[in-house]
Amino acid sequence: MNDLDLATELADLADSISYRHFVAQDFTVETKPDLTPVTECDRAVEAAIVDRLKRERPDDSVLGEEFGSHGTSPRRWIIDPIDGTKNYVRGVPIWATLISLYDGQTPLLGVVSAPALGRRWWAEAGHGAFTSALGEPARQIHVSAVDSLEDASMSYASLSGWKQLGVLDEFLDLCDSLWRTRGYGDFYSYMLLAEGAVDLACEPELELYDMGALVPIVLEAGGTFTNTAGIDGPFGGNALASNSRLHESALDRLGRVAPATVRTDAQA
Template structure:
């Protein structure tokens, strides 16, 4: 089984666990030490994925949101079992399982599966980005050709975090320079970007497992993915993604400021 086929199998496995519980809303919710919610479904999905990887890729390492890092291999699967847990808890269908594979800091593939939306996206480095309505043929996707901030649409998650980063005024200035802003949120902002439905997406505070699967999809669709200082990839503590044409202008508006922990 090649890596993409395995990643798709893992997404199917995750959907089979999470989606029935979402529809029934029959799960327990706890608060983690960082005050974010976690459900028994988050843990069940991640455990099922880790167990399967142990069977078929025992030499690969794994990083998951709920159970942390396992293994030392440079080939690392990065898992967010339910991105958008707050939406999941409240019955909002904008949530997904994020699965990616990296070799060192190089993305090999990413899969984003959102069963409540009936959508799935994936990309393998060098092979393009694709999306499908679940059960339908895949279609190749690409970012937009918008080349002016004044004509651009931005998707973001919320205003919280921009103040802590010290660039709330800069973020609002960026918003004021655009044609349109909407808070579609979480993974969905970046998938809409990859499909060309929006032109920019950004968030001030993110972990590696939040971004790992998004990066190869955005890049293979023709986009650019950095942090707010311009550091490429998912390792910079936050994200600014674009259709590439708008990236430098958006970085300038945000002041090219990185999270404090990023040198």
């Protein structure tokens, strides 16, 4: 079985666990030390994926949000079992399992599966980015051709993080320069970007597992994914993604500010 087929099966496995509990709302919620919520479903999904990877790819390493790192191979699977847990616990359908595979810092593939939305997105390096309604034929996706900020639409997560980063005024200035802003949030901002529905997406503080699966999909759709200082990829502590045409202008508006904490490959 090739890597993308395996990632697809891992997404199916995750959906079979997370979706039925989301519909039933029959889970408990705890607060982690960083004050973010976690459910038994987060842990069950990650445990099931890790167990399958141990059987199918025993030589690969794994990084997951809930159980940390396993193994030392540069070929590493990066897992966020439920991205958007706050939505999940409140019955909001915008949440997904994020699965990616990297060789060192090079993205090989990404899969984002959002069963409550009935959607999935995926990409493999050099083969384009795709989406489908679950069970329906796939269609290739591309970023937009919008080339000026005043014509652009941006999706973001919240305002508070930009204040903590020290660039709230710059962020609001960027918002004021745009045609439209909406807070779709989490993975969904970046999938809308990859589909060409929005032109910019950004968040001021993220972990590697929040971004790993997003990067190959955005890149294969023709976009650019950096942190707010312009460093490529998911290792820079936060994210600014675009249709490529608007990237430099957006970085300039934000002041090309470095995040407070940069997570390198060695730290992750």
